[in-house]
Amino acid sequence: xxxxxxxxxxxxxxxxxxxxxxxxxxxxxxxxxxxxxxxxxxxxxxxxxxxxxxxxxxxxxxxxxxxxxxxxxxxxxxxxxxxxxxxxxxxxxxxxxxxxxxxxxxxxxxxxxxxxxxxxxxxxxxxxxxxxxxxxxxxxxxxxxxxxxxxxxxxxxxxxxxxxxxxxxxxxxxxxxxxxxxxxxxxxxxxxxxxxxxxxxxxxxxxxxxxxxxxxxxxxxxxxxxxxxxxxxxxxxxxxxxxxxxxxxxxxxxxxxxxxxxxxxxxxxxxxxxxxxxxxxxxxxxxxxxxxxxxxxxxxxxxxxxxxxxxxxxxxxxxxxxxxxxxxxxxxxxxxxxxxxxxxxxxxxxxxxxxxxxxxxxxxxxxxxxxxxxxxxxxxxxxxx
Amino acid sequence: xxxxxxxxxxxxxxxxxxxxxxxxxxxxxxxxxxxxxxxxxxxxxxxxxxxxxxxxxxxxxxxxxxxxxxxxxxxxxxxxxxxxxxxxxxxxxxxxxxxxxxxxxxxxxxxxxxxxxxxxxxxxxxxxxxxxxxxxxxxxxxxxxxxxxxxxxxxxxxxxxxxxxxxxxxxxxxxxxxxxxxxxxxxxxxxxxxxxxxxxxxxxxxxxxxxxxxxxxxxxxxxxxxxxxxxxxxxxxxxxxxxxxxxxxxxxxxxxxxxxxxxxxxxxxxxxxxxxxxxxxxxxxxxxxxxxxxxxxxxxxxxxxxxxxxxxxxxxxxxxxxxxxxxxxxxxxxxxxxxxxxxxxxxxxxxxxxxxxxxxxxxxxxxxxxxxxxxxxxxxxxxxx
Numbered sequence: 001x002x003x004x005x006x007x008x009x010x011x012x013x014x015x016x017x018x019x020x021x022x023x024x025x026x027x028x029x030x031x032x033x034x035x036x037x038x039x040x041x042x043x044x045x046x047x048x049x050x051x052x053x054x055x056x057x058x059x060x061x062x063x064x065x066x067x068x069x070x071x072x073x074x075x076x077x078x079x080x081x082x083x084x085x086x087x088x089x090x091x092x093x094x095x096x097x098x099x100x101x102x103x104x105x106x107x108x109x110x111x112x113x114x115x116x117x118x119x120x121x122x123x124x125x126x127x128x129x130x131x132x133x134x135x136x137x138x139x140x141x142x143x144x145x146x147x148x149x150x151x152x153x154x155x156x157x158x159x160x161x162x163x164x165x166x167x168x169x170x171x172x173x174x175x176x177x178x179x180x181x182x183x184x185x186x187x188x189x190x191x192x193x194x195x196x197x198x199x200x201x202x203x204x205x206x207x208x209x210x211x212x213x214x215x216x217x218x219x220x221x222x223x224x225x226x227x228x229x230x231x232x233x234x235x236x237x238x239x240x241x242x243x244x245x246x247x248x249x250x251x252x253x254x255x256x257x258x259x260x261x262x263x264x265x266x267x268x269x270x271x272x273x274x275x276x277x278x279x280x281x282x283x284x285x286x287x288x289x290x291x292x293x294x295x296x297x298x299x300x301x302x303x304x305x306x307x308x309x310x311x312x313x314x315x316x317x318x319x320x321x322x323x324x325x326x327x328x329x330x331x332x333x334x335x336x337x338x339x340x341x342x343x344x345x346x347x348x349x350x351x352x353x354x355x356x357x358x359x360x361x362x363x364x365x366x367x368x369x370x371x372x373x374x375x376x377x378x379x380x381x382x383x384x385x
Numbered sequence: 386x387x388x389x390x391x392x393x394x395x396x397x398x399x400x401x402x403x404x405x406x407x408x409x410x411x412x413x414x415x416x417x418x419x420x421x422x423x424x425x426x427x428x429x430x431x432x433x434x435x436x437x438x439x440x441x442x443x444x445x446x447x448x449x450x451x452x453x454x455x456x457x458x459x460x461x462x463x464x465x466x467x468x469x470x471x472x473x474x475x476x477x478x479x480x481x482x483x484x485x486x487x488x489x490x491x492x493x494x495x496x497x498x499x500x501x502x503x504x505x506x507x508x509x510x511x512x513x514x515x516x517x518x519x520x521x522x523x524x525x526x527x528x529x530x531x532x533x534x535x536x537x538x539x540x541x542x543x544x545x546x547x548x549x550x551x552x553x554x555x556x557x558x559x560x561x562x563x564x565x566x567x568x569x570x571x572x573x574x575x576x577x578x579x580x581x582x583x584x585x586x587x588x589x590x591x592x593x594x595x596x597x598x599x600x601x602x603x604x605x606x607x608x609x610x611x612x613x614x615x616x617x618x619x620x621x622x623x624x625x626x627x628x629x630x631x632x633x634x635x636x637x638x639x640x641x642x643x644x645x646x647x648x649x650x651x652x653x654x655x656x657x658x659x660x661x662x663x664x665x666x667x668x669x670x671x672x673x674x675x676x677x678x679x680x681x682x683x684x685x686x687x688x689x690x691x692x693x694x695x696x697x698x699x700x701x702x703x704x705x706x707x708x709x710x711x712x713x714x715x716x717x718x719x720x721x722x723x724x725x726x727x728x729x730x731x732x733x734x735x736x737x738x739x740x741x742x743x744x745x746x747x748x749x750x751x752x753x754x755x756x757x758x759x760x761x762x763x764x765x766x767x768x769x770x
Contacts, residue, residue: 048719048720048722048723048726049722049723049725049726055718055722057722058715058718058719058722058723060682060723063678063681063682064681064682064683064684065682065683065716065719065720065723067683067684067712067716068712068713071712071713072712074712074713075712075713085713085714086714086768089713089714089715090714090768093714093715107715107719109713109715109716155715293448296448296449297445297448297449297450298449298450298452299449299452327452327453327456327457327459327460328453328456328459328460328470328474328494329470329471329474329475329478330443330474330478330492330494330540331450331452331494333440333443334433334443334450334492335433335450337433337434337440337442337443338433338434338443338445338450340434341433341434354767356749356767362748363747363748363749364741364748364749367752367765367767369765378763380752380754382739382741383471383475
């Protein structure tokens with residue numbers, strides 16, 4: 001099992017790095033932690049410390065990270081498109097920040113939903129599995145009942161009361177399918193059934209209600225612990241981008257979910273594949289200009305791809321991968337300098353941008369990044385000597 | 386040919402990243418170039434711009450990087466241990482900085498030694514190849530004449546005279562073997578002949594003299610162009626570290642080489658392989674403490690290795706690779722935060738340190754770096770969303 005998961009992580013993280021789409025503003029900054037012990041000690045827990053003001057500190061117990069009670073389930077559920085998992089995790093954290101400030105709350109991997117529980121909830125409803133959130137099986141014919149709920153994630157937000165950790169908030173992410181994949185017989189061809197957005201939203205609300213009711217009953221979850229339920233639309237298995245969160249709601253107490261807040265996030269790849277639309281064509285032009293300059297730099301070819309994250313029509317961040325073949329260390333350094341200038345001149349201003357420069361083997365040789373608001377790019381070349 | 390080189394680059398750069406030993410101080414900094422055109426235009430050339438004060442700007446012609454006239458030769462010569470090539474390139478640049486300031490000189494890949502010339506010089510002396518720097522063949526028996534000279538590199542240092550580039554300095558690197566590898570018959574077993582350090586130094590001086598005389602005669606190289614000759618000791622093929630420069634001399638005019646300046650550089654890997662000595666055991670202890678902390682963080686194993694660069698007994702820089710398996714994006718972020726603190730607490734102070742965090746597939750998930758003199762680490766997590 002663990003081995004299998006490991007392999008998946010392998011395959012998929014690699015895919016990730018080759019596609020990539022950045023939120024460097026949340027993750028690139030100097031450690032502003034002044035203590036020189038590795039951990040902030042307290043009565044019975046420690047934290048990872050904070051690499052920046054807008055990141056949560058994670059919980060450590062006895063020098064060991066407190067991993068999720070359902071660790072690895074997400075990796076299984078998203079094995080076909082690991083971008084879904086990565087977007088799911090980071091998206092949950094981003095939404096959580098709207099309610100639980102990084103200054104007042106500590107981050108803890110989900111400790112209340114176990115692997116067994118999550119796997120049962122993600123299954124079909126049946127005599128053996130009354131808690132299944134997906135409809136009972138009606139066989140694998142053309143009109144089979146689709147699998148709507150694909151993954152469930154939990155994040156705990158803790159407060160430190162005189163050295164004792166207490167649960168002060170929770171975010172539950174629910175990943176919903178727009179495509180239902182199935183085989184008519186084992187090892188047979190894979191069939192796909194589409195799920196309309198309206199149907200996904202409707203089923204998502206039903207699942208959210210059930211999940212909230214069940215989570216409220218869990219040991220250690222009080223009736224008035226704020227619980228954020230965040231709804232995620234899974235990207236298709238063959239998508240080059242991961243899914244996005246499309247709505248969330250907050251239950252401040254009991255099983256009342258309050259109103260749903262809609263989200264309009266969209267992930268786009270550049271160069272744009274024919275037929276696909278772009279929220280803002282100027283961004284596409286900027287990328288193409290940048291790409292042309294960079295590809296001229298060496299006689300040998302360079303591949304330039306990007307992922308852009310949009311909120312409505314407004315570009316939020318960009319992550320660019322440049323893949324080329326280097327013949328010397330000096331070529332890598334010169335190329336990185338050039339890319340820094342080309343990026344500053346041609347790419348959209350004032351948004352966080354990550355650029356990774358990869359060798360012909362796909363390993364990172366250098367990277368550049370710019371935080372939101374900055375004009376210039378930080379550059380780093382992985383020299384070795 | 387090109388394809389073959391490409392493959393080599395692939396294999397080797399990957400090896401590189403997994404071993405790695407940093408000079409982040411020279412290569413991590415914000416672009417301090419204020420113009421917003423991608424290149425500084427002049428009459429007939431452009432430059433890559435400068436990613437930092439202590440880096441050279443490279444020469445661009447018609448929007449294309451001016452690549453070396455012997456591009457790819459080094460990749461062939463060092464295919465068995467690409468760390469040799471990477472150290473050779475960066476080491477030549479470092480020595481050049483002692484004579485050609487990054488402010489007054491532009492960097493140009495070697496334009497005077499062609500692939501044919503270098504390949505002839507690296508061959509054995511023979512009727513067909515009178516310019517071979519290696520001794521005539523006496524067969525591949527036990528007492529065969531070893532191959533002493535393994536690689537030759539050229540770097541040009543240019544000045545901008547009213548928009549015209551002119552050669553103002555040159556650095557020639559010569560890579561010398563301590564091990565001579567050969568087969569007694571084609572596709573047979575590989576035999577190894579050791580070359581004493583004294584013999585290497587002696588042969589190196591002979592080769593240096595010949596090379597200087599020949600370079601002086603090249604079209605475009607004037608009699609009073611300063612030429613730095615830098616001598617490099619190749620690391621064995623099976624070494625986890627690359628070679629180092631052991632001496633250099635400067636010819637200010639003609640064929641007079643001036644005095645040789647000895648260098649005492651050494652590359653060391655941590656954990657230290659049994660039997661190997663370390664210039665400073667405190668550095669080893671520091672690394673081991675750091676390693677223990679990091680390996681405790683997750684229940685699953687993490688591999689922690691480092692390369693340290695020494696000048697005499699004084700640690701110059703460290704490059705650390707941490708390889709582990711992540712089950713979620715939040716684990717990567719928390720791990721990176723923790724590593725930033727552990728590194729600050731346990732690793733040697735006041736030297737540049739690079740730390741790469743790699744997933745189970747060997748792809749970079751996050752990296753941390755600290756410049757010389759800084760206390761805190763910059764952190765960057767390659768999130769994707």
